[in-house]
Amino acid sequence: MTAASTATKLLEDNRTVVGGKDDSGARIAVLPTVPTGKTFVAQKADRTTDATGTEQAASSTVPAYISSADVEFVTVPLDFATTAPDGSSKYVRKQFFKSVIGDPSTGKWCYVNKYGWPLMADGTKAVSVAAAAVAGAPGTVVPLTAAGEAVTNYVQPGPIPGQYQVSERQQGYAPYIGWTVKQVAQNGV
Numbered sequence: 001m002t003a004a005s006t007a008t009k010l011l012e013d014n015r016t017v018v019g020g021k022d023d024s025g026a027r028i029a030v031l032p033t034v035p036t037g038k039t040f041v042a043q044k045a046d047r048t049t050d051a052t053g054t055e056q057a058a059s060s061t062v063p064a065y066i067s068s069a070d071v072e073f074v075t076v077p078l079d080f081a082t083t084a085p086d087g088s089s090k091y092v093r094k095q096f097f098k099s100v101i102g103d104p105s106t107g108k109w110c111y112v113n114k115y116g117w118p119l120m121a122d123g124t125k126a127v128s129v130a131a132a133a134v135a136g137a138p139g140t141v142v143p144l145t146a147a148g149e150a151v152t153n154y155v156q157p158g159p160i161p162g163q164y165q166v167s168e169r170q171q172g173y174a175p176y177i178g179w180t181v182k183q184v185a186q187n188g189v
Contacts, residue, residue, distance in 0.1 A: 018032060
């Protein structure tokens with residue numbers, strides 16, 4: 001079995017990260033809940049150096065995965081590029097800042113970091129609300145070009161952004177470990 005066929009078996013799994021080995025003994029990290037077309041970052045034990053191998057994007061038939069002997073951690077990035085129909089990001093937290101100059105009823109929507117500080121389009125701290133990227137009404141949105149310090153508003157599909165450790169022991173778990181319970185009505189109840 002190849003890394004791809006091993007990953008395919010985990011397509012419907014809803015755990016954030018599943019680590020294991022394919023039949024040839026190659027180490028594999030699979031992120032079954034990463035949305036189609038998206039990848040993740042795989043790192044060595046030092047948590048800063050990229051693991052050897054290429055992160056494979058998720059598709060409708062194969063989840064996102066990497067086959068690498070030295071992968072120890074995977075990082076799920078904030079999906080800052082996915083936008084709502086009005087052009088704003090539906091996955092990045094934003095906050096409304098009231099204007100203190102002129103009419104106080106006016107203000108500006110800005111993307112923010114975990115401290116509520118407004119951000120520039122590249123995700124770095126803005127020097128002021130006026131300098132921050134606009135995250136407002138349709139037609140006025142300045143999309144983020146990089147996540148930077150942006151934080152999720154927790155409606156992102158797939159796994160919550162963060163860094164996760166990979167272990168071969170995860171592959172040996174019973175298939176239902178970590179699955180979501182689904183309530184089914186029976187006998188009209």
